[in-house]
Amino acid sequence: MPIQKCVGPRLAQEMGLKPIEQNNQGKNGLDSPLLTLDGVVKRFPGCLANDNVDLVVRKGEIRALLGENGAGKSTLVKIIYGLLAADEGRITWRGEPVTIEGPAVARDMGIAMVFQHFSLFETMTVLENILLAMPKGTSPAELRERVVRISRDYGLPLDPGRHVHTMSVGERQRIEIVRCLLLDPSLLILDEPTSVLTPQEAISLFSTLRQIAREGRAILYISHKLEEVKALCHTATVLRAGRVVAECNPSETSARAMAELMIGDRPQSAERGDDERSGQIRLTVKGLTLAAADQFGTDLQDISFGVAEGEILGIAGVAGNGQRELMEALSGEGPALEDPHAILIEGAAAGQLGPAARRRLGAAFVPEERIDHGSVQNMTLSENAFLTAFRRLGLTRLGLIDRPRTRGYARQVIDGFDVRASGTEAEARSLSGGNLQKFIVGREILQEPRILVIAQPTWGVDAGAAAAIHQALIDLARRGCSVLVISQDLDEIFAICDRIAVLSDGKLSEPRPIQAVSVDEVGLLMGGLHDMAAIPEAGGREASLG
Amino acid sequence: MSDISWLVPVILTVITASTPLLLAATGELVVEKSGVLNLGVEGMMVVGAVAAFATASSTGSAVLAILAGLAAGAAVASVFGFLTLGLVANQVATGLALTIFGIGFSALIGAGYVGYALEPLPKLDIPVLNDLPFVGPILFGHDALVYFSFAALVGVSWFLYRSRAGLVLRAVGESHDSAHSIGYPVLRIRFLAILFGGAMSGLGGAYLSLSYTPMWAENMTAGRGWIALALVVFSTWRPGRLLLGAYMFGAITILQLHAQSAGIGVPSQVMSMLPYLATIAVLVAISRDATKIRLNAPGCLGKVFHPAR
Numbered sequence A: 001m002p003i004q005k006c007v008g009p010r011l012a013q014e015m016g017l018k019p020i021e022q023n024n025q026g027k028n029g030l031d032s033p034l035l036t037l038d039g040v041v042k043r044f045p046g047c048l049a050n051d052n053v054d055l056v057v058r059k060g061e062i063r064a065l066l067g068e069n070g071a072g073k074s075t076l077v078k079i080i081y082g083l084l085a086a087d088e089g090r091i092t093w094r095g096e097p098v099t100i101e102g103p104a105v106a107r108d109m110g111i112a113m114v115f116q117h118f119s120l121f122e123t124m125t126v127l128e129n130i131l132l133a134m135p136k137g138t139s140p141a142e143l144r145e146r147v148v149r150i151s152r153d154y155g156l157p158l159d160p161g162r163h164v165h166t167m168s169v170g171e172r173q174r175i176e177i178v179r180c181l182l183l184d185p186s187l188l189i190l191d192e193p194t195s196v197l198t199p200q201e202a203i204s205l206f207s208t209l210r211q212i213a214r215e216g217r218a219i220l221y222i223s224h225k226l227e228e229v230k231a232l233c234h235t236a237t238v239l240r241a242g243r244v245v246a247e248c249n250p251s252e253t254s255a256r257a258m259a260e261l262m263i264g265d266r267p268q269s270a271e272r273g274d275d276e277r278s279g280q281i282r283l284t285v286k287g288l289t290l291a292a293a294d295q296f297g298t299d300l301q302d303i304s305f306g307v308a309e310g311e312i313l314g315i316a317g318v319a320g321n322g323q324r325e326l327m328e329a330l331s332g333e334g335p336a337l338e339d340p341h342a343i344l345i346e347g348a349a350a351g352q353l354g355p356a357a358r359r360r361l362g363a364a365f366v367p368e369e370r371i372d373h374g375s376v377q378n379m380t381l382s383e384n385a386f387l388t389a390f391r392r393l394g395l396t397r398l399g400l401i402d403r404p405r406t407r408g409y410a411r412q413v414i415d416g417f418d419v420r421a422s423g424t425e426a427e428a429r430s431l432s433g434g435n436l437q438k439f440i441v442g443r444e445i446l447q448e449p450r451i452l453v454i455a456q457p458t459w460g461v462d463a464g465a466a467a468a469i470h471q472a473l474i475d476l477a478r479r480g481c482s483v484l485v486i487s488q489d490l491d492e493i494f495a496i497c498d499r500i501a502v503l504s505d506g507k508l509s510e511p512r513p514i515q516a517v518s519v520d521e522v523g524l525l526m527g528g529l530h531d532m533a534a535i536p537e538a539g540g541r542e543a544s545l546g
Numbered sequence B: 001m002s003d004i005s006w007l008v009p010v011i012l013t014v015i016t017a018s019t020p021l022l023l024a025a026t027g028e029l030v031v032e033k034s035g036v037l038n039l040g041v042e043g044m045m046v047v048g049a050v051a052a053f054a055t056a057s058s059t060g061s062a063v064l065a066i067l068a069g070l071a072a073g074a075a076v077a078s079v080f081g082f083l084t085l086g087l088v089a090n091q092v093a094t095g096l097a098l099t100i101f102g103i104g105f106s107a108l109i110g111a112g113y114v115g116y117a118l119e120p121l122p123k124l125d126i127p128v129l130n131d132l133p134f135v136g137p138i139l140f141g142h143d144a145l146v147y148f149s150f151a152a153l154v155g156v157s158w159f160l161y162r163s164r165a166g167l168v169l170r171a172v173g174e175s176h177d178s179a180h181s182i183g184y185p186v187l188r189i190r191f192l193a194i195l196f197g198g199a200m201s202g203l204g205g206a207y208l209s210l211s212y213t214p215m216w217a218e219n220m221t222a223g224r225g226w227i228a229l230a231l232v233v234f235s236t237w238r239p240g241r242l243l244l245g246a247y248m249f250g251a252i253t254i255l256q257l258h259a260q261s262a263g264i265g266v267p268s269q270v271m272s273m274l275p276y277l278a279t280i281a282v283l284v285a286i287s288r289d290a291t292k293i294r295l296n297a298p299g300c301l302g303k304v305f306h307p308a309r
Helices: A009-014 A024-028 A073-080 A103-109 A126-132 A140-153 A169-182 A199-214 A226-232 A255-263 A323-331 A355-360 A381-393 A403-416 A433-445 A463-478 A490-496 A519-528 A535-545 B007-033 B041-059 B062-086 B091-113 B135-140 B144-162 B164-174 B176-181 B186-212 B224-234 B239-262 B268-286 B290-296
Strands: A033-044 A047-058 A062-067 A088-093 A096-098 A111-114 A187-191 A218-222 A235-240 A243-248 A281-290 A300-308 A312-316 A343-345 A363-366 A451-455 A482-486 A499-504
Touching (some): A033 A073, A047 A243, A062 A073, A103 A111, A126 B164, A199 A218, A199 A226, A226 A255, A243 A255, A312 A463, A355 A381, A381 A433, A433 A463, A451 A463, B041 B062, B041 B224, B062 B186, B144 B239, B164 B176
Parallel strands (some): A062 A218, A062 A235, A111 A187, A312 A482, A451 A482
Antiparallel strands (some): A088 A096, A281 A300
16 A cells, blocks of 8 residues: 555655664663653543653654644643643653743743744734744844844745734744744754745755754654654654554654554555546636735736646645735635636636635635634634535525534534544634644535635645545545645645646746656755755755756 | 914813823723723723822822822722733623723712812923923923823833833733743733723823812713723824824814804804814824734734633
C-alpha cells in the first residue's frame, strides 16, 4: 500500500533531507533532563485529554510529539507552557520541581512556543507584536534591527512596520517564529511549524532548528508530517487518545510504523483514478486583474484558467503571493469585479455576484481561515452546517429551520468525516483545529457542489484525516465536480491534482499536467521569485538532485 | 479689541461645558482600549459630583473635594470591575445597573445638600498675563481642572501610543487570548484601566459640582456621561478626535443657548438637539474609513475573558 504518499517522502527526499546523527549527549545519558513530566493528567468535561503522560526532554534534543488531532498534544504543550494547569502529575525543570503558573513564568524559565493558531494582535504592526513578547526596557529601534537581522539570517522575511491584519497565514507564522527566536529560549515548542511553508522555507527552518539544537537548546516539535520528523527529530513520543503509546527513534523507525502507532491502524492514502477528463469547463477565470484592497496586498494580474468537469486543478504558491486576493475574488467575499465575465460559474457571469449567489449557481467554497471565515465560533455544528447548506439541501420548511433535518445533516458530516465532537450541538469553538477543518470540508463536500474552491484543505490536519480529505476530494471530482485547490503543501498538490499552476507575485503560471512537472520546478517557481535569503544553498542542492 | 471682547465669555463657557465631557471620555477611552465596555460613566460621574460637593461643603478644601470625586468614581468603578472581571458578569447589563445605582445613590447622599451653593474653584490668576486682552482670560483664566483635562488627554495619548505599558493595554483590548498566551495579566490590567476610567469620570462629575455649577442638584450630570461614552465610540477611539468631539459638543451647546436667548425663530427643542446631531454628523463624516476603524477599535471590546478555556 502506498502509504508514503500521504506523508510525503518524495518531497522530503527531493528536499535533500537526511536523518541526522543521534544526539550523543542524550544517548550516553551524560546530560541530565531539561524537562521531565511525570504522570500528567488533564481532564476536560467529558474528555480525558492527557492520561498519565510521562515525557523527558534533554538539552540539545529535538523531540517530536506525534499524534492525531485530539490525541492531546496541544493540551500537553499548553501545560508545559503554563496556559493550562495539570490536574495531576509533576513537572521538573532543570532538576527542580516547578509549578508553571502562566506563560510569563514559562518564558522567564526559558520556554518559548510557536502556536498553531497564532497569538498575534491583528491591528498592530509586526514590531509591536514582537515588542510585546520582549522583556521590559527593550528599545524599539534596537529591536527593529534585531528583527531584521534574525529574519534575514533565518530566511524568514519580515517587514517590521507592517500591520498583521494585512498578512497571510504563512507570513504570520514567520512573526511567531522570529518572536520566539528573539527570546533566546532553552526549550522551544513548535506546533505544526511547516504546514504553511514552501519546501525551501522548510529546509531553511530545519537548518535553523538544527543550529538551535546544537547550541544546546531543546526543541519539542509537533508535526503530522512523518518524513519531516524522521529527517529532523532525534526522538519521538507518540500520543494516542491522551496516552503515550510509544517512544521511538524516528531515524530508525519507518514512517509507516509511526503512522500505525499514531492512528492504531493503517492510514489509507488517496487513490486517484486515471480516467480521461475532457468534460466541459465548469469554472472559468479569464483575464482577472484586481488591484489589492490595501497597500500590503498583492495585485492579481491577468489570471486565466479553467477547471473542467471531473478535474482537480492545484494552485501552488507561497502565502502572500495573491492567494488571499484570488480566494476572495473567486468566493465573492471581495468587492465586485469590474468585468462580470472575468469569472464564469457554469457559464454564468459571476464576477459581480456575492457569495450566496455564487453558491446558488452550484459553487461551494472552503476558505483558508477556518475560524473567522469558515465557521461561526459561537454556533453549534448543526447551525454551522445549516448556514451554507440550507438552500442546496432544502433544510428549511415554510421558511423556518427544519431542525431534525439540519441535525441529521450535521450528523452525516460528523460521521462521514470522522469529526471528533461531543455531538451535533457542540459549539464550533470547542473543536480542535483539525477536527473543525474536517467538519467544514465535509459540510461542503456532502452538498455535492458542481464546483468546489478550497484553500489549504488539510492545514493542521493529521495524516490519516488528510488522506481522508484527499480521497473525498478525488471522489468528488470523479462524480463530476470541478475542484480548485489552492495550497502551499506541494505533497498535497502532487498527491491529488490533475494539473498544477503556480501563483507568484499575483501572476499565475500556465496550468500544466501534473506528470509533466517536477517538485523542484514548482518549488523553485514558488520560492525563486520570492525574496528568500536561503535560496542559493537550497537551490544548489536541489539542482544537483534534479 | 473691544469689538470681539463679547467672545471671551462665550469661549470661557464653552471650555467649562466641554471639560467634564473631556475628563470622563478620556477615562472611558482607556477603559475601552483595554477591551472593557463600561456603560456606567453617568453613574460614576454623578457619584463623583456628590462626593466632591459634600467634601467641599464640609471641609471647605478644594483639594480634598477633588480627591473625594476621584476616589468616589474609582470606588464605584471597582464594583463594576469586581462584578465583570471577578464574577464574569455581563458588561453591558452591569454598566447600565451602575448608572441607575449611581443616580439613586448620589440622590440619597446629596439629599441634605440640595439648595446650598459653594464658591467655585479658584481660577488661575497670573497678574500680568491674565490682563492681556482676549488671550489673557482664555489661556490663563481657568481653574486647575481645565488644565488637567488637557494634560490628561495628552498624557493618555502618550501612554497609549508611545509607552510600553500602553502597548500592553492595547494588546489586551485587541486580543485577550493572545495577550494571555504571551503572559500578560489580562484581568489585572483591565481592572486598573477600569479604576482609572472611574477616577476620571468621578473627576468629571466633581468639575460639575465644584466649578461648572458649584451646587448640588439631583441627577445634575444630566446625560453627560452618555455623551462622553458616545464621543469615545464616534471618535473611533482616537484621542485627537475625542478632544475635537468634546469641544464641538460644548461649543454647540453654548452657541445654541445664546441663539435661543437671542430669540431666533426655531423651536428651543430643535436647538437643544443640535449639539447631539452636529457632533455625531461631524464625527461620522470624518471617520468613514473602515480600515482605520478596524485598526483603532479594540477587538475584544465587551467580550468576556475566560482564561484556560
